[in-house]
Amino acid sequence: MKAKPLPVGSRHPKVVMIVDSDEDTSGAANILATHIDEYRTLTLDEDTAEYLNQIAPSVILFALSNVEKSVEYYTFLVEESQLNHIHYSIVLCNNKESSLAFRCCMKNLFDNYFVYQPLYERLRLLMVVQSGLTQTQADSKIQTDSEELSEQIDEELSALIDEGSRCKQHLLKKILQSGEDISKVPSSDLINNAQEINSPQELLQNITKDHVHPLLHLLEEDIRKSLDNIIAQLVSQQKSLKESLPVKKQKRKGLITHVASIKKRDNTEQDTNELNDEEVLPVEEPTVKNVLTHSILVVEDNKLYRDMITNVLLKENYHVDEAEDGLCALDKIKKSRYDLILMDLFMPNLDGLNATKKIRQLSEGIDTPVIALTGNKNKELVKKWAHYGLKGYIIKPSTKNEILSVVKKNLTVSTEHHDA
């Protein structure tokens, strides 16, 4: 049997990676060799199949030059009965072949896949292998005490993770224990209990009395307390606003209270506009200050910028919800109603324009304004966005005044539209 070089590996490996080019896979190989004692890289040759048969590794990573070759070789191993043991197979691929690799896994050919070109998710590679070791009940495991793996975790967070892990283990143990306890109850006891209940109606009545009613009571109590808190907060907000600002009385429907703004219009508003098929209109100084919470969804993949926008809105007492991409936004919109949506246009998974189109399809006549967050000032594009259902845009990064101008203006229009 040939000794396989690159990098130094175990003689009886539990984890192996099969490669046909050392150069391309050296990054992944180094990670595995660093963190797994019983690991070995195998360069594919005529002896590899027999070697695999002898050592029976728990986890096998196929990192041949493309997915097709990995599929061919794995199929060959299985057909030739060279892998007659429980194992976990992982196909490694470049990012262009990830959908192919995914499909192979969905067809139950491989158990998992990992994109190693480019190699972004180093720890994810170890997690995938660890998952394989767990599933095959191999006694080997990933070394987690290296400096790389504990990087940037402070003591508090580390303690929180340990606590969470302990809780989960405790819960799983309890579930397991409950299962064992149930199985220990003699079946005759279960039959006797069942016989005491004469009919399904009686069973339902007992469940309602013993379980549903107490839960409903708790729920009612919870809602009552929440409402009390909300009302107390609103009354307090109204009192403080009355004391601090001159209130301009306006007849409005519902609970919305409007207060004349004392802010002067900022001169730098040329970047922040409302979409219009005609010339872009200057933004009017908003005359409405939010007192009771309007609900705004901020959809932005860049967490830093999302936090900034959220911060600006929260300081104005808006209720703010966040989504990191279009798909996440759609999910939230299905569950909650928003008065305004601020939407980044360039995002992974589902971009802003397509997300807006889908929101319009979902909303069934409810015309929640969607404002684009964009770095693009091209007016032709702006007109195109209007056709997608976007009501305005905010150039990134805008000032606080510019953001609030657009937000308040659109909330005002929206409120008036609903009041009409």
Place this chain on the structure above:
Amino acid sequence: MTENQLKIVNKNTMFELVGDDAELIKRFQIEFLQQAKQSITKLSSAYSESDFKLIKEEAHFLKTSAKAIGAEQTADYLQKLEDTSILNDKNKCKELIILINNSIKQVYGVIKNES
């Protein structure tokens, strides 16, 4: 604005966005530096893979943060990298990634001196 007029960190940008909360501004600046470190790693990796689409996406992503914290010079280089990646010009991309890396170090210097 010409390249020479661009500031390493324009303090007014953050001031106009989040106000005069120094602690909050510092938090966002630190978050930017952490984000920039990760992005530079991704850009380098995408460059060695000649993955121009990824270069464009990552440059666009970091540009948003750079603009938001007022790192004008960095944001300008990132915009140029975004434009260059569309042309699949690998040499120019390399040049810009190096410039971006240096400009982020300058941002770090400015932020460090402020604290």
